[in-house]
Amino acid sequence: MTWGSAAEFFAMGGYGFYVWGSFLATVVCIAAEMLILRARRQSALERIRAERLRYEAAA
Amino acid sequence: MSSGLIHWFRYASPPSFYPLAGRMTPWFAWLAAVSGAVGLWIAFFVAPTDAQQGESYRIIFVHVPASWMSMFLYLVMAGWSGLGLALNTRLSSMMAHAIAPTGAMFAFLSLWTGALWGRPTWGTYWVWDARLTSELVLFFLYLGYMALRAAIDDPRRGDRAAAVLALVGVINVPIIYFSVQWWNTLHQGASVSLTRAPSMAAAMLAGMLIMAFAFWMYSIAVSLVRVRAIILEREAHTEWAYQLKEAT
Amino acid sequence: MSAPSFRAAFAGIVRRDLRLAARRKSEPLFSLGFFVLVASLFPLGLGPEPELLRRVAPGVLWVAALLASMLSLGRMFVADFEDGTLEQLALAPVPLVVSVSGKVAAHWLVSELPLVLVSPLLALQYGLPADVIGLLMISLLIGTPALSLVGAIGAALTLGVRGGGALVALLVLPLYVPTLIFGAGAVDARLAGLSSAANLSLLGACLILATVFAPLAAAAGIRIALE
Numbered sequence: 001m002t003w004g005s006a007a008e009f010f011a012m013g014g015y016g017f018y019v020w021g022s023f024l025a026t027v028v029c030i031a032a033e034m035l036i037l038r039a040r041r042q043s044a045l046e047r048i049r050a051e052r053l054r055y056e057a058a059a
Numbered sequence: 060m061s062s063g064l065i066h067w068f069r070y071a072s073p074p075s076f077y078p079l080a081g082r083m084t085p086w087f088a089w090l091a092a093v094s095g096a097v098g099l100w101i102a103f104f105v106a107p108t109d110a111q112q113g114e115s116y117r118i119i120f121v122h123v124p125a126s127w128m129s130m131f132l133y134l135v136m137a138g139w140s141g142l143g144l145a146l147n148t149r150l151s152s153m154m155a156h157a158i159a160p161t162g163a164m165f166a167f168l169s170l171w172t173g174a175l176w177g178r179p180t181w182g183t184y185w186v187w188d189a190r191l192t193s194e195l196v197l198f199f200l201y202l203g204y205m206a207l208r209a210a211i212d213d214p215r216r217g218d219r220a221a222a223v224l225a226l227v228g229v230i231n232v233p234i235i236y237f238s239v240q241w242w243n244t245l246h247q248g249a250s251v252s253l254t255r256a257p258s259m260a261a262a263m264l265a266g267m268l269i270m271a272f273a274f275w276m277y278s279i280a281v282s283l284v285r286v287r288a289i290i291l292e293r294e295a296h297t298e299w300a301y302q303l304k305e306a307t
Numbered sequence: 308m309s310a311p312s313f314r315a316a317f318a319g320i321v322r323r324d325l326r327l328a329a330r331r332k333s334e335p336l337f338s339l340g341f342f343v344l345v346a347s348l349f350p351l352g353l354g355p356e357p358e359l360l361r362r363v364a365p366g367v368l369w370v371a372a373l374l375a376s377m378l379s380l381g382r383m384f385v386a387d388f389e390d391g392t393l394e395q396l397a398l399a400p401v402p403l404v405v406s407v408s409g410k411v412a413a414h415w416l417v418s419e420l421p422l423v424l425v426s427p428l429l430a431l432q433y434g435l436p437a438d439v440i441g442l443l444m445i446s447l448l449i450g451t452p453a454l455s456l457v458g459a460i461g462a463a464l465t466l467g468v469r470g471g472g473a474l475v476a477l478l479v480l481p482l483y484v485p486t487l488i489f490g491a492g493a494v495d496a497r498l499a500g501l502s503s504a505a506n507l508s509l510l511g512a513c514l515i516l517a518t519v520f521a522p523l524a525a526a527a528g529i530r531i532a533l534e
Contacts, residue, residue: 003104019118023121025175037285196481206477
C-alpha cells in the first residue's frame with residue numbers, strides 16, 4: 001500500500017476523521033488505562049507507607 | 060502429589076504471586092508493543108484500499124480485535140471467578156477483578172469504533188445491528204460486575220458475589236447473543252450489518268489477527284499490573300507489605 | 308421431626324409469603340401503578356397517532372412490565388433478610404433452593420400476576436386488536452415468571468448492599484434482554500399477521516432455563532450475603 005504523500009495519508013481518502021478518530025480513541029483509552037493504573041499503584045504504596053509508620057509508631 | 064502441582068499452588072498466595080507477576084509483565088508488554096507495531100504497519104502500509112469502503116474499512120484493525128478481546132476477556136474473567144468459588148482462593152477472584160476494567164474498556168472501544176465505522180458506511184453513527192447491540196449488552200454486563208464489586212465493602216463477600224454474577228453473565232452471553240441475532244433478523248427494515256466486512260484479502264486478515272494478538276498481550280500485561288495493585292490494596296496491613304522495597 | 312417434602316415446603320413458603328403480602332396490601336399496587344403510569348407516559352411522549360401507538364404497543368407494554376417487575380425486586384428478600392427469617396431458611400433441612408423458589412413464586416403472584424391481568428386494559432389504550440391482546444397476556448404470563456426468577460438473582464446478590472434499585476437494575480437488565488426480545492417479538496409477530504409460535508417457544512425456553520438455574524444462583528447469592 002503506497003501513499004502518495006503525507007497529506008494523502010492523513011486524509012485517508014476523505015475518511016480521515018473516522019479512521020483517525022478510531023485509532024486515536026484506542027491510543028487514548030490505552031494511555032488512560034496505564035496512567036490510571038500507575039496512580040492506583042502509587043496510592044496503594046502510599047497507604048502501605050502510612051500504615052507502616054502508624055504500626056512502627058505504635059510499637 | 061507431584062512437585063509440579065505443589066509448585067503451582069505456592070503461587071496461589073497473593074504475596075508469592077506479586078513478584079512473579081512483576082517479572083512476567085515486561086515480557087507481555089514487549090510482545091504487545093512489537094505485535095502492535097507490526098499490526099499497525101500492516102494496517103496502514105500493507106493492506107490495500109478496499110473497493111467498496113475506501114480507506115474507512117481500516118477501522119476494522121481496531122474494531123474487530125477490540126470486540127474479540129471484550130468477549131474473550133469476559134470468558135477469562137468468568138473462568139477465574141469460577142476457580143475462585145470452587146477452590147476458595149483469594150487470588151483467583153483478584154485476577155477476575157483485575158481483568159474487568161480492561162474488558163470494559165475494549166467493549167467501549169468496540170462500540171466507539173463501530174459507531175465511527177458506521178457513519179461513513181451506513182450514514183448513521185449508531186446501527187442496531189446484532190454485533191453492536193450484543194456488544195452494548197456485554198458492556199453493561201461488565202459495568203454491572205464492577206459496580207457490584209465496588210458496592211460491597213467486605214472483600215471476600217464482594218469476591219464471591221461478583222463471581223456468581225460473572226458466572227451467571229457468562230451463561231447468558233450466548234443466549235443474549237442469539238436473541239439479539241434473532242431480533243435483528245426479525246426486523247428486516249434495518250438489515251444492515253457491520254459484520255459484512257469486506258471480503259478479506261490475506262493482508263487484511265493478517266493485520267486483524269496480529270492486532271488481536273497485540274491487544275491480548277496488552278490485556279495480560281495490564282491485568283498483571285492491576286492485580287499487583289489489588290494485592291497491595293488488600294494486603295496493606297500485613298508484615299509482608301511493610302517489608303516491600305517499594306514501600307520504604 | 309422428619310423434613311417436610313419439597314412440595315409441602317414450597318407450598319408452605321408460598322402461603323406464608325402470600326399471607327404477609329396480604330397484610331401489606333399497598334405493595335403490589337406500587338408495581339401496578341408504575342406499570343400503568345409508564346404505559347401512559349409513552350403516548351404523551353410519542354403523540355396520540357393511533358397507527359404509531361399500535362405499532363409500538365408490544366415493545367412499550369413489555370418494557371413497562373419489565374421495569375415494573377424490576378422495581379418490585381427490592382421487596383423480594385429484604386424483609387426476611389433483615390428480620391433473620393432468611394437465615395433460618397438457609398439453616399432449615401429444606402434446601403435453600405426450594406425456599407427461594409417458593410419466595411419467587413409468591414413474589415410473582417403478588418407483584419406480577421396483576422400486571423398480566425391489567426395488560427388488556429392498557430393494550431386497549433394502544434388500540435391493539437383482540438387476538439393480539441390475548442397473545443400479549445400469554446406472552447406476559449410466560450415471560451414475567453422468567454423476569455421474577457432472573458431478578459431474584461440480582462435481588463439476592465445485592466442484599467444489604469448500598470446502591471439500591473439502580474444497582475439491581477444494572478445487574479439485571481442485560482439478563483432481561485432475551486426475555487424482552489422474545490416476548491415483545493411474539494406480540495409483534497401476531498400484530499404483523501405472522502405466526503408467533505417461534506417466539507413463544509423461545510420465550511418458554513427462557514422460562515425453563517430460568518426455572519432450572521436462577522434459584523441455584525439466587526440461593527448462592529443469599530448464602531454469600533448471610534456469611
